[in-house]
Amino acid sequence: MHRKIIAPSVLAASLLLVIPASAADFTPGAPGIGDPYYPASGNGGYDVSHYDLRLTYQPKTDLLEGTATLLATTQQDLSRFNLDFGLAVSEVRVNGTKASFAKSGSHELEVTPAAPLPKGRAITVVVKYAGKPSELKVDGWTAWQRTPDGGVAAQEPDSAVWWFPSNDHPLDKATYDVTVKVPDGTQTVSNGVLQSQSSKLGWTTYHWRSNKPQASYLTTLAVGKFDITTDKTASGLPILNAYSKDLGDNDGAARASVERTKDVAEWLESVFGSYPFNALGGYVPNVPTHFALETQTRPFYSPAQFAGGANVSVVVHELAHQWYGDSVSVKGWKDIWDNEGFASYAQWLWSEKEGEGT
Structure with a gap:
């Protein structure tokens, strides 16, 4: 019977290829990013x-x-x-x-x-x-x-x-x-x-x-319980807006603002390029807060945003975030000014376009 002699160094190298990592090599993931x-x-x-x-x-x-x-x-x-x-x-x-x-x-x-x-x-x-x-x-x-x-x-x-x-x-x-x-x-x-x-x-x-x-x-x-409206952009993207049925005196101004989503988005495309997602819209629930947020494809608006009447500017701001903040996002929260800077810039451009000053 022929026996092949394997050098110790070759044997050791071969074993390294088949020995799995030991339990000590596995460690917990960090609790923060x-x-x-x-x-x-x-x-x-x-x-x-x-x-x-x-x-x-x-x-x-x-x-x-x-x-x-x-x-x-x-x-x-x-x-x-x-x-x-x-x-x-x-x-x-x-x-x-x-x-x-x-x-x-x-x-x-x-x-x-x-x-x-x-x-x-x-x-x-x-x-x-x-x-x-x-x-x-x-x-x-x-x-x-x-x-x-x-x-x-x-x-x-x-x-x-x-x-x-x-x-x-x-x-x-x-x-x-x-x-x-x-x-x-x-x-x-x-x-x-x-x-x-x-x-x-x-x-x-x-x-x-x-x-x-x-x-x-x-x-x-x-x-x-919402009143929901639907539409499509010129390119066929679906638009869905939703309004709580108990917005009171803010209802009309909210609709007069958020229903401008279609033409605002089409104008923003002329500024920032093609819209980055496959849906558009916004919603106004009956909440006591005062802020708006660029939740992706469907921004959230507090009714208080429309307490002083129609506020298309906030719609411009949150839709501009779809490009800057949502599609292009921060690496760290210290860079949040990038999100807000672009969105505020879009508001100024809209104001200029509408003849309301810059």
Whole structure:
């Protein structure tokens, strides 16, 4: 019998190729993404590509029940990772297997998978949860706004923590499917295009889809009773605007402003180039706040923005953000002036075009 002698150095090199990383090589992902202004925002160790959110919301009690499925890729050898989330969690699975989890502080969910996750691996994370978003306080405040007939998630720099688990920073954008079941007679508004609407056994289900990368804080949800208008741009993009039915004296001015979305967007294209997304619109819920926010494809406007009459300028501002702030986003929150600078510049250009001064 012939025996081949293998040099020790060759044998050692061969073993290195087949020996997997030891448990000591796997480390936890950072609990923050590294933003100096908001150190606890976002997380390290993975990148999310898609969120599938399946929610049931009861406006009378503010009870939100959800199952979130995150598709992500690991960016290091992970022993554990964090999600930014505040509601009570009942179960977490990673790649189909139950994972252990624990809350850390008011909005960190630490997930330990049954087996370590090698770098570069595609992972599926499923989180089941329930709670009342308006009762969740992070640093003493809540981003979830109750309305007389529902609730609204719209806030900067954080709103996702109150209604879905995420890697909550603009550095990690993803696409979204948001499916929400609400009592019949109640509607939902979210980002992107409404894919379907169906009713069964006293509940109506809405499915919204955002097919372009979207920051978590730009992902919005409104539940309530709305008057909805629809249209299309000259290029065929769908426009959907929604107004709470109880806006009172601000109703007319709100409509006179937000219904200008179509011609404002077409003018902005002449300034900044082609509109970057596949849907347009805005919504005005009955909330007591005073701000507006560039939630992607469907900006949020507080009724107070229209207390002094029509305010097309704020529509120009939030739509300009679709280019600068939404499509082109900050690397860190210290650069927020870039977002606001371009949007304010657009307002001045509009004012000049309308003959209202510069």
